[in-house]
Each structure stands twice: as C-alpha cells, then as structure tokens.
Amino acid sequence: MKNFHPTGNCPVRDVLSRLGDKWSMLVLITLSANGTMRFSDIHKTIADVSQRMLTVTLRTLESDGLIERKVYAEVPPRVEYCLTERGSSLIPHIQGLVDWALQQMSGIMKSRVLHTP
C-alpha cells in the first residue's frame, strides 16, 4: 500500500476522483469511439447530460490534458474535441472496467436483490 497514502492529500486519489464523476468516463469513451467530435455531436451521443455539465466536464478534462479543444473562428461557432495522447493512454484502463462491468453486472444485480429483501 505505498501507492495510496492513507493520510493527507493524495494526488492519486485526486486524479482518480476526477474520473469518478458522472460524465467524464462516458465522454472519454465516446471520443475514443468516434474520434474528433463537435460539442453538439457529443451532446447528441450522450443525450441525458445537460449542456452545462457537458461544458463543465469538457473543461475539466481539457484542464487535465486528457482532451484537446479546438475553436474555429466561424459563425456559427465550431468547436472540436479529441483525445490527447494522455487521454488515449487512459482508454484501455477505462475499457477494462467497462468490460468487467459488462461481464459482472448480471451477477451483481442478482447479488443486490439477495442483500435487500
């Protein structure tokens, strides 16, 4: 347990807590699957995210250097997002989690029912 420091501020916890929010992993997987996308494209793909939270999520991911934001000086505006190299390096790990969840979810749902009669 030398990686997770139980006391004080842990940078690893900090980094991981960003991915644990409601939309970040979903956005990253979406960009990985589709390549470069406009704001409206992402919004259509993840239909139930609010405009505000999509903006907030994208800004946070950009701030951490996981995605890149390109603004084109056009009217109406055009903004494109894509994964950075750092963002791409994270994808296999998220995908690993998703695959695990897909394999296990049936059993997990059954387990939940047993534990809440």
Place this chain on the structure above:
Amino acid sequence: MKNFHPTGNCPVRDVLSRLGDKWSMLVLITLSANGTMRFSDIHKTIADVSQRMLTVTLRTLESDGLIERKVYAEVPPRVEYCLTERGSSLIPHIQGLVDWALQQMSGIMKSRVLHTP
C-alpha cells in the same frame, strides 16, 4: 420525474458509479493488499474515512458481492472482511488505473496549472 435517472437506465453506468464514490476503490485495494481484515484494521489503514462511511461502503460492496462479511458471535463483536472472487477479478483493473494515475499525475498537475492562470 421529468428525466430518467441515468443510472436507472444503463447497468454499466450503474455498476461503475458505485466504484466512483469516495472510498470503494480504496477499500478494495486495501483488502487486496492485506487479505482478511477486521473493521478496525481497515479503519486504521484508511485513517480519514468516518466510521459511518466505512460501514456504508462495506455494506454496498457486500451487497454487490465484491467483499464477504463474516460475523463472529463474540463479545466484543468481531467482524472480518475479505474480497470475494468477483472482487478479486476487479482488482487488476483498479490497479491499472492507479498505475496510470501514478505515471500521469505529475504531468496532469502541470497541465492544471497552465489552464488556471
């Protein structure tokens, strides 16, 4: 309710959202590193979790079948926790995320500073 609850629709999101809370991954990694542990042992290892949240987290993990809870009829009580097979199968994926975070966190911190002048 005007909108569907997102985790109500997608089982994968539901399962992953459980792992995204503040303590679940930490508890799983701790159990993986130390094997069977008592409640108080986990609490000592993860010093800054409140008693209540440790209880809540352990119950949730148990309900999903990721850890096993063994109660011994003694006074004072003794309760032991360990990973189930399902919980163990998740560890490599969490560890992959942790390793990634360790490799990237320095660069991420720098990126954050650049994006918040």
Place this chain on the structure above:
DNA sequence: AACGATAGTTACATCCATGTAAGTTCCTTA
C-alpha cells in the same frame, strides 16, 4: 426584422454523498 444555428455563460435551485456526534449492545475486567 425576425429567426435559426452553435457553443456556450450565468444565476439560481436541489439533491445526494459525506460528515459529525451521540447512542446502543453485551460481556469482561478492574
């Protein structure tokens, strides 16, 4: 002149995860 399109921003409201503090149980030991 009004409208639509895109990608936001702002102010405000609400919910839920988490925290705090105290109470509970039952036996053992001083």
Place this chain on the structure above:
DNA sequence: TAAGGAACTTACATGGATGTAACTATCGTT
C-alpha cells in the same frame, strides 16, 4: 460499580455536484 471495547446505528448537518432555465454573440437566411 463502573468503565472499556468492537462494530455498529440513528439523527441531523453540510457542501459540492448536478440540474434548470434564461440569456449571450454573430451572421446568413427567410
């Protein structure tokens, strides 16, 4: 007789994450 211990449980408080709705800018099109 009372304190101590493990593992909770309950009631209440709080803050941060998320949601809602309205507003913005600009230009070409109707």
